[in-house]
Amino acid sequence: xxxPTRVTPEDIERAAVDLVRVGGLPALTARGVxxxxxxxxxxxxxxxxxxxxxxxxxxxxxxxxxxxxxAQPEPGTPPLLSLGLRTVRLATEEPHLFDxxxxxxxxxxxxxxxxxxxxxxxxxxxxxxxxVERLTQVNTLMWIFTQGLxxxxxxxxxxWTLDAARLHLTTAGEAIIAHVASLPDP
Numbered sequence: 001x002x003x004p005t006r007v008t009p010e011d012i013e014r015a016a017v018d019l020v021r022v023g024g025l026p027a028l029t030a031r032g033v034x035x036x037x038x039x040x041x042x043x044x045x046x047x048x049x050x051x052x053x054x055x056x057x058x059x060x061x062x063x064x065x066x067x068x069x070x071a072q073p074e075p076g077t078p079p080l081l082s083l084g085l086r087t088v089r090l091a092t093e094e095p096h097l098f099d100x101x102x103x104x105x106x107x108x109x110x111x112x113x114x115x116x117x118x119x120x121x122x123x124x125x126x127x128x129x130x131x132v133e134r135l136t137q138v139n140t141l142m143w144i145f146t147q148g149l150x151x152x153x154x155x156x157x158x159x160w161t162l163d164a165a166r167l168h169l170t171t172a173g174e175a176i177i178a179h180v181a182s183l184p185d186p
Contacts, residue, residue, distance in 0.1 A: 004080040006041050009047040016058045016080045017065075028058060055152055066090070066101045071116060079120035084146045084169040088162060091150035098154070113139040126181040138180050 015036040019027040030041040030051055037043075048054040056117050069090055074082040093099040108114070113121065120128050121135045149168055153160040 007037050007043040007047070011037060012044055012047050012054065013057055013061065016054055017061050020058055020062060020100075021094060021096060024099060028055060036060070062097060063104075066097055067116070068109060069094070069097075070101075079123040080142070080173060081169055083117065083120050083172070084142065084149075085162065085166060087146050088150045088153050088165045088169075091154040092162075095154060096148065105143060109140050109143060112136055124177060126177055130181060131185045133186050134180050135182060136184065138176055141176045141180075145169075145176075 012033055015033050016028055019032050019036060023032075026032065028051075030044045033044050033054070034041045044051075048057070070086045072086060073079070074085045077085065087098075087101075090101065111117070113135060117139055118132070118135055121138055127135060129139065130166060146169065149160075149165055153162065153165050
C-alpha cells in the first residue's frame with residue numbers, strides 16, 4: 001500500500017472514530033490509528049500532541065454521533081417510543097457505540113434526564129405536567145427495560161426482532177407511564 005504524503009489531523013480523527021465504531025475504545029491506540037492510515041505513529045502524535053487529546057476529540061465526536069442518531073425520529077412513532085427504538089437500532093447497527101452510550105447513561109440515571117429526553121417524555125399528554133422527579137422515574141425504568149431489550153435484539157436471535165422490540169417497548173412504556181402518572185407528585 002502506498003503511504004500518503006500528508007496525513008491531516010482530520011484524517012487521524014476520522015480513522016480514530018472509525019476504530020472506535022468497529023472495535024470499541026480499546027481499539028483506539030496510536031498504533032491502530034497509524035496502521036489504519038498506513039503511516040507511522042509520528043503523525044498521530046505530531047498532529048494531536050497526545051493520545052489523551054485525540055481521545056477527548058473522539059469522545060466528543062462519538063457523543064455527537066450518538067445524540068444525532070438517537071434524535072432521528074422513527075417514522076409515525078411517538079417521541080418516547082422512537083427514542084427506545086433508536087436505542088435498540090443503535091445496539092444492532094453500532095454495537096460498540098451502544099456500549100459507550102449505555103456506560104455514559106448509567107452514570108446519568110441519578111439526575112434529571114437530558115433536555116431531549118425530557119421533551120420526548122413531555123410529548124406524552126399523561127406526562128406533560130408531571131414533576132421532573134416523576135420524569136426521572138419514567139426515564140430510569142424505561143432505560144433499564146430498553147437496555148435489556150436491546151441486548152436481546154442485538155444477539156441476532158430471530159425471536160427478538162425490531163417489530164418485537166416495538167411491541168415490548170410499547171407495552172412496557174404504557175405500564176410505566178400509567179403507573180408513574182397515577183402517583184402523586186413528591
